[in-house]
Each structure stands twice: as structure tokens, then as C-alpha cells.
């Protein structure tokens with residue numbers, strides 16, 4: 001069979017058009033191409049300076065991090081132990097036990113409220129803080145014990161709680 005160069009060129013041309021149209025459609029649907037999130041992730045990878053207080057950065061971000069730094073992982077591990085020995089008898093992440101479920105707590109309340117509350121909730125209730133009084137009444141005026149925890153220990157507990165929420169999200173996205 002004689003090589004038909006015109007036919008060949010036409011075939012290649014058609015194939016290119018099909019590929020280009022496919023790519024355009026897919027990128028319009030957001031299936032291929034670069035998103036703002038990819039660019040941001042690449043910028044972080046490239047060694048953008050990270051915030052100093054890594055524990056609070058983790059708490060504030062409220063988003064799954066690609067991986068925890070050593071300091072963050074240590075804070076989360078410390079928080080897990082502190083939570084198990086001080087809080088777990090009354091709280092769970094996702095269900096009400098004696099006290100409320102603590103999932104999403106850093107979105108409900110600012111850290112500047114959570115630190116004094118966790119150290120000594122009765123004092124916050126006594127100050128007349130509206131949210132504190134409401135939740136205290138809702139839970140039948142059952143007092144939370146006060147805890148001799150430092151700010152960074154409370155932040156570690158919050159970091160651990162946040163890491164639990166994010167694990168739940170990461171798992172849900174794999175279903």
C-alpha cells in the first residue's frame with residue numbers, strides 16, 4: 001500500500017484536535033490543570049518560612065496538614081496523654097459523655113477563651129461570660145474540675161483534638 005501523506009497528516013491533525021478538546025473540557029470541569037491549592041502546596045514545599053508557634057498554627061489552620069513537623073507531632077502526643085488522664089472520663093471527641101463532644105471546639109470558641117475555661121471553668125462562669133453561663137446551665141450546672149495545666153499544655157490538648165477531627169475528615173474523603 002502506498003504511503004498516503006495527506007491522509008496521514010489529516011489523521012494526526014484530527015487526533016490533535018480531539019486531544020486538545022478533551023483537555024479543554026477536563027480543565028473546564030476542574031479535573032486537570034493546576035488549582036490555587038496546588039500552587040500553595042508547592043510554595044510551602046519550597047521552604048516558605050513557617051509561623052513560629054507551630055502548635056497554634058496547627059490549631060488555627062483547621063485543615064489537614066500534609067505531615068506534622070517533629071514539634072507538632074510531639075505537641076499532639078503530649079496533648080493525647082494529657083487528654084486521656086484529665087478529660088477522657090467526661091468528654092469524647094464526637095459524642096456527649098458527661099460534658100459536650102469536643103469536635104470543632106476551636107471553631108466554636110477562640111483559644112483565648114478556651115485556655116482560661118479549661119484551667120478554671122467556674123471562674124469563667126462566675127465572671128458572667130454569656131457563653132460559659134449558657135453551657136454551664138445546659139449541662140445541669142455540673143462543674144468541670146479546675147486543672148493546673150500550663151497554657152502550652154492546654155494548647156497541646158487542643159492540637160490533639162484538632163488532629164482527631166482532621167483524621168476523621170481524611171478518612172471520610174477516602175470512602
Ligand code: HEC
Pocket residue numbers: 083086087088089090091098099100101102105108109114117118121135136137139140141142143144145147157
Ligand atoms: C468531671 C467531668 C469533666 C472533666 C474531667 C472535664 N470536663 Fe470539660 N466539661 C464538662 C461539663 C459538664 C461541661 C459543660 C459545661 C459545664 O457544665 O460547666 C464541660 C465543658 C467543656 C468545654 C466547653 C465545650 C463547648 O462545647 O463549649 C470544653 C472546651 C471542655 N469542657 C474541655 C475540657 C478539657 C480539655 C478537659 C480536660 C483537661 C475537661 N474538659 C475535663 C465536664 C468535664
